Structures are given as C-alpha cells and as structure tokens.
Amino acid sequence: PESPRGICGATADVMVTRNLLRAVASGSGCYIHVVENTALNLKNTALEKGKLKGLGALERLCKTFGVSGKDDHEKALNVANAVLEDLYKPEYVKMDLVEKMAYPPRFKVWKELGILPGGAKSEVFKGVVKCSTNLNSDPVNMLLDCLRLGISTGIYGLTLTNLLNDVLLGEPEIRMAPVGLRVIDPDYINIMITGHQHTMFVHLQERLIAPDVVAKAKAVGAKGFKLVGCTCVGQDLQLRGAHYTEIFDGHAGNNYTSEAILATGAIDAVLSEFNCTLPGIETVCDTLSIKQICIDDVAKKANAELKQFVFAERGKHSEEIIDAIIASYKERRPKVKLNLLPEHGYENNLTGVSEVSLKKFLGGNWKPLVDLIVSGDIKGVAGVVGCSSLVAGGHDVLTVALVKELIARDIIVLTAGCSSGGIENCGLMVPEAAELAGPKLKAVCKKLG
Ligand code: SF4
The missing domain is CATH 3.40.50.2030 (Rossmann fold)
Known part of the structure; x- marks a missing residue:
C-alpha cells in the first residue's frame, strides 16, 4: 500500500484480518446451517419413528456422547438433541461435545490457548460483529476467533454432519462404482442433484422408486427416475451408494462439471439445496428447458422454483416436485438434442x-x-x-x-x-x-x- 494506514487509521494487518474473519464467519455459518438441518431431520425422523439406516453409527455416537435411550429412535433423538443444544448455546457457554469428539492432546492445547468455542451459531454472530467497520483493530484477537470458528466448523459442520448422515442415510461401504458423464442414462427422467444437505430429500428419493411414481414416469415414455450425482451431495451419495443402487446412477462430476452434465441434454431437472449450485448453470438450464427447483432458500437460484423444505410437509412437496419434473421431461425431451458422452469417466472406481x-x-x-x-x-x-x-x-x-x-x-x-x-x-x-x-x-x- 502507498500509505501505512487507511483513512480511518486501520493498518494493512487489520484490514486483511477483518476480511479473513468475515470470510471465516460466513463459511462457518454455511456448515453450521448444514449440521443444524441434518440434526433437525434426524430429530424429526426419530420423533415419527422413521427409518434409521445406520444403527452401527448411532451406537458409536451414543457411546461418544455418553447418551442412551430405551430404543433406537429415542437414542437418535437424544443424539440429535445433544448436537442442537450445543449449536444453540450462547457464545459465553462452551459446547459440551467438543471434548467428547476431539483428539485429547489437541483439546488440551485448545483449552490452554483459550479457544474452545461457545455455541456455534453465536460464535458466527460474534465473528460477523467483530469484523464490521471500526470495531476490532487487534489482528491477533480476530485470528483467535478464526481458530475458534475453525474448531466448531470442523467438529460440528463437517464431522458431525457426516456422522449424523451415517445414521439417517446408511454408512459407506467399500465398493466399485461408475463415475463421469457415462452414468447418465437418457432412458430415465434424470434429476441432477447439487448441494450438501442430502437428508432433505430422503422422502423424495424413496418416492421416486415407488411403483406408483415409476408408473407415472412410464406413462410419459421413461423407464423411471434416476438421480445423477453432482457436487458434494453426489459425492456423498456415491459413498453411500450401496444403499441407493436403484435410484442413484453414480457421480457424474464436481462443481465445475455441472455445466457439462446439463449440456448432455439428458438432465430434466436440477434439484438444489445448498452450494455449489453455480449461477452459471442458470443460462444452460434456460437454453435447454431444464427445470430448476431449490429446496432451501439459502441457495435460491434466480430461475428456480422454491419449494422450501419443511419436514412435516415433505410428503406434499415430494408429489409436487415429482409432477413438476415429469412435466419438464414431457415438454423438453421431444425438442432437445442429446449430446451424450458415454465414454467419459470410468466404470470401476473405488468408493465408500x-x-x-x-x-x-x-x-x-x-x-x-x-x-x-x-x-x-x-x-x-x-x-x-x-x-x-x-x-x-x-x-x-x-x-x-x-x-x-x-x-x-x-x-x-x-x-x-x-x-x-x-x-x-x-x-x-x-x-x-x-x-x-x-x-x-x-x-x-x-x-x-
Ligand atoms: S466446490 Fe464442491 S467441495 Fe467445495 S463446497 Fe462446493 S460442492 Fe462442496
């Protein structure tokens, strides 16, 4: 910089650290949102005694958390509540599960450094406040907040999201599976999924293979429905694919592959619930008449229909989504040229x-x-x-x-x-x-x- 300080007197270190903390708080907010929704879906599934596919994972979490229950549903409820209670604590009350989840020598160092996080949502709030105009001007103090947010994001937003997903969706099993554009089968009504909150479409996924819904697909000339993996949620379904062989075709590609997946012409709808649903796909969807549906408004795309996920209303929403996707298939397939790449990717990839x-x-x-x-x-x-x-x-x-x-x-x-x-x-x-x-x-x- 030409001057050692900005017009307000902030040094370069202060400006850089403020921007870093703003980015870290925003990123933490994203993944705390994911774990919150995942825990809520586990809680609601437990309350209505729905299907839990990963009972081994549930037992391990009960042991780690030190919770129990008279049956699997009560155990799942207690596990979900333990996560939610931590997320909703104020910033000045430390979260309980950090010590239970962390590697003990590392926990000791965090404690000595004074960086054990308080309630995860409140930590995000505090980070956002600290980096605003002419508030904190101590780079070290702001960097300590970044570390605190890193701990809560890592343990809750990443590790616990995965472990709660294991309980609801089934645990990964090592197997070989296809990847790349070859996974797209044009004989089916294809739904490209993007995001990170897989537990939101459990109900829809089950409906898509139900005989009455498959019959609806057959009535318009398709063999049925397939989910085509894209971004993290596709990677996650690939990992758990042993439990989803009927509905999931395989992982077609990552975030920047989404345009190519759509350009095959064989995708009839994009169902998104989080990042990374690239804004760049909107023009591709418009050109190829691909229906876009978002089920979480945090990732609302300009051209998409919003069907905000509400657990209690998921039955009604699943039917509406299915009908909208069938209508899209019927309208677009006669007029859109297919550009398939059946040789792209590999058949025999290690996953799980x-x-x-x-x-x-x-x-x-x-x-x-x-x-x-x-x-x-x-x-x-x-x-x-x-x-x-x-x-x-x-x-x-x-x-x-x-x-x-x-x-x-x-x-x-x-x-x-x-x-x-x-x-x-x-x-x-x-x-x-x-x-x-x-x-x-x-x-x-x-x-x-
Ligand atoms: S780019 Fe991929 S790994 Fe990164 S957040 Fe987006 S979907 Fe997840």
Missing part, C-alpha cells in the same frame, strides 16, 4: 471409504497400514481434499497433477469433496491407476487387487 469401512477392510485394526508405513512400502498418507478450482492451470489440473506426483512417490492419497470428483473422473481411482504409482505402492496395490 470411511474410517469405519477402511478399518473393517484392513481386518478390524490399523496395524496392516501402519506396518506398511513403518516398513517404507508406503511413505505416508496425504489428504487432497476440498473444492475444485479453476486457478493454477484450469479445472482440476492442480489436484490431478498433485495426486499423480504423490502416488509416484509411494504416498497413498485420501480425497474428499469436489477434489475427489476430478481425481476420479481423471482415472486415478480405478485399479489400473496402480501403474502410475511408485514401485512400492504399486506392489501394495497389486497385492490388494
């Missing part, structure tokens, strides 16, 4: 890896993996996680090149988020990718088949 499924695969303990690291057959494990980006060479260029370099050096890679979508669409999750690995890792892969 979670802490629980991987440990089970290894025989119930981590020793086989630890032994491989100790013997030097695998140099280590690297996480390549997060959103995909268009910078650093283009869509997925950096992540794919990075993974190739890591495996060539005998480092095994774990991926999550949209990074996975790119890495799998580029053929790094098929058994043949072992050929790209360094000699030691390649030998381990071949031994495991």
Whole structure:
C-alpha cells in the first residue's frame, strides 16, 4: 500500500484480518446451517419413528456422547438433541461435545490457548460483529476467533454432519462404482442433484422408486427416475451408494462439471439445496428447458422454483416436485438434442471409504497400514481434499497433477469433496491407476487387487 494506514487509521494487518474473519464467519455459518438441518431431520425422523439406516453409527455416537435411550429412535433423538443444544448455546457457554469428539492432546492445547468455542451459531454472530467497520483493530484477537470458528466448523459442520448422515442415510461401504458423464442414462427422467444437505430429500428419493411414481414416469415414455450425482451431495451419495443402487446412477462430476452434465441434454431437472449450485448453470438450464427447483432458500437460484423444505410437509412437496419434473421431461425431451458422452469417466472406481469401512477392510485394526508405513512400502498418507478450482492451470489440473506426483512417490492419497470428483473422473481411482504409482505402492496395490 502507498500509505501505512487507511483513512480511518486501520493498518494493512487489520484490514486483511477483518476480511479473513468475515470470510471465516460466513463459511462457518454455511456448515453450521448444514449440521443444524441434518440434526433437525434426524430429530424429526426419530420423533415419527422413521427409518434409521445406520444403527452401527448411532451406537458409536451414543457411546461418544455418553447418551442412551430405551430404543433406537429415542437414542437418535437424544443424539440429535445433544448436537442442537450445543449449536444453540450462547457464545459465553462452551459446547459440551467438543471434548467428547476431539483428539485429547489437541483439546488440551485448545483449552490452554483459550479457544474452545461457545455455541456455534453465536460464535458466527460474534465473528460477523467483530469484523464490521471500526470495531476490532487487534489482528491477533480476530485470528483467535478464526481458530475458534475453525474448531466448531470442523467438529460440528463437517464431522458431525457426516456422522449424523451415517445414521439417517446408511454408512459407506467399500465398493466399485461408475463415475463421469457415462452414468447418465437418457432412458430415465434424470434429476441432477447439487448441494450438501442430502437428508432433505430422503422422502423424495424413496418416492421416486415407488411403483406408483415409476408408473407415472412410464406413462410419459421413461423407464423411471434416476438421480445423477453432482457436487458434494453426489459425492456423498456415491459413498453411500450401496444403499441407493436403484435410484442413484453414480457421480457424474464436481462443481465445475455441472455445466457439462446439463449440456448432455439428458438432465430434466436440477434439484438444489445448498452450494455449489453455480449461477452459471442458470443460462444452460434456460437454453435447454431444464427445470430448476431449490429446496432451501439459502441457495435460491434466480430461475428456480422454491419449494422450501419443511419436514412435516415433505410428503406434499415430494408429489409436487415429482409432477413438476415429469412435466419438464414431457415438454423438453421431444425438442432437445442429446449430446451424450458415454465414454467419459470410468466404470470401476473405488468408493465408500470411511474410517469405519477402511478399518473393517484392513481386518478390524490399523496395524496392516501402519506396518506398511513403518516398513517404507508406503511413505505416508496425504489428504487432497476440498473444492475444485479453476486457478493454477484450469479445472482440476492442480489436484490431478498433485495426486499423480504423490502416488509416484509411494504416498497413498485420501480425497474428499469436489477434489475427489476430478481425481476420479481423471482415472486415478480405478485399479489400473496402480501403474502410475511408485514401485512400492504399486506392489501394495497389486497385492490388494
Ligand atoms: S467441495 Fe467445495 S466446490 Fe464442491 S460442492 Fe462442496 S463446497 Fe462446493
């Protein structure tokens, strides 16, 4: 900067830190919104004694939280309430589950540093207040808020969202599954799903394979309905795909692949409930007469119909959504040209890896993996996680090149988020990718088949 201070006297450090805290508070708000809705859906499902697909996950959460119940539904209710009670605490009351969820030595350090978070929603509120005009001017103080928000977002927004999803949607199972544009089958009415709040369309998903709804699809010339995976919610369904073989076709691609998925012409509707439903798809949907429906107004798209998810009204909404999508199929299919890419992607991708499924695969303990690291057959494990980006060479260029370099050096890679979508669409999750690995890792892969 030309001047050491802004017109109000703020230093460059203050300005940068304010902007960082604003971004961190906003990001935390997003994922606390997701865990809040997920916990509410678990609570409401438990109250009406609905289906719980992951009872093993429920037992583990009960044990971690120290809660119980006379049956599975009461246990699920108590688990959901424990999460919600923490989220709604004021900022000056610490959340109870942090200590139960965290790695103990790390919790000790957080405590010593004074960065244990209060109620997650209140922490977001405080962060937003602090970074407003001419309030906080102490960069270190604001950075400590960023750390506090990081803890609550990581434990609640990410880890607990996944574990609550395990209870409601079923736990991941290791299996091979297709990815890429090849998963789109034009004989079906295809719904591209985008977002992160999969528990919101459990009811709709079940209805889409019910005989009376399949009959409606057949009456307009389709074989039935299929969900086509896109963004994080597609990746999540891919992971849990063993429970959804009838309705889910596979993960077509990540956030920036959404335009290409729609450009095939075979998608009849986009159902979105969170990010990353790119504004860029709106013009594609308009051009190809694709119906857009949002079920959470936080992600309302300009051209979409809003059907705000309300648990008690989900039966009525599911029927309305199904009818709107059938109408879209009927109207658009005779006039839209298909541009399918049946060769795109791969048929045989590894998916369903979670802490629980991987440990089970290894025989119930981590020793086989630890032994491989100790013997030097695998140099280590690297996480390549997060959103995909268009910078650093283009869509997925950096992540794919990075993974190739890591495996060539005998480092095994774990991926999550949209990074996975790119890495799998580029053929790094098929058994043949072992050929790209360094000699030691390649030998381990071949031994495991
Ligand atoms: S991983 Fe990132 S880019 Fe992909 S859907 Fe999630 S938030 Fe969006």
